[in-house]
Amino acid sequence: MEKKLTAQAQSALDAVTEQGQSMIESGVERVADGVHTQPDLAAGHSYELTVICAGKGEAQIVFAPGKTAPKKAAPCDRSVVFERFTSGKALRIDVEGDAQATGIIAWRIDTI
Incomplete structure (x- = not known):
């Protein structure tokens, strides 16, 4: 089942990724493990985070510092969630x- 959900989530992510955008970082993780990243981004530049959760329940996207972008829900129903943000330090x-x-x-x- 995990392989099937991974394929579905990755396929959905590939389908919504705009051509011409430059990927910085990506991954596929188990919901139980979550995503935890400190990307090396240039301060003051604009980026877009795309998240797709396939399974059951809901995940929360949290940026730190919190002023970067508000906390956002990502339902685990294969919905695509986008969040644009401007990077700061750390x-x-x-x-x-x-x-x-x-x-x-x-x-x-x-x-972006």
Whole structure:
């Protein structure tokens, strides 16, 4: 089941990624493990985070510092969630599932 969800999430992510954007970082993680990244981004530049969660429940996208972008829900129903943000120093991005969430999170950071 995990391989099937991974394929579905990755396929959905590939389908919505705009051509011409430059990928900075991406990955596929289990909801239970979450996404935890501190990307090396140029301060003051604009980026887009794309998240797709395939499975059950809901995940939360959290930026630190919080002023970068508001906390945002990512339902684990294969919905595509976009968040545009401008990077500052020492940016951290976490995507964590709620207590009942299961499945796979596919994510990607692109320059805009």
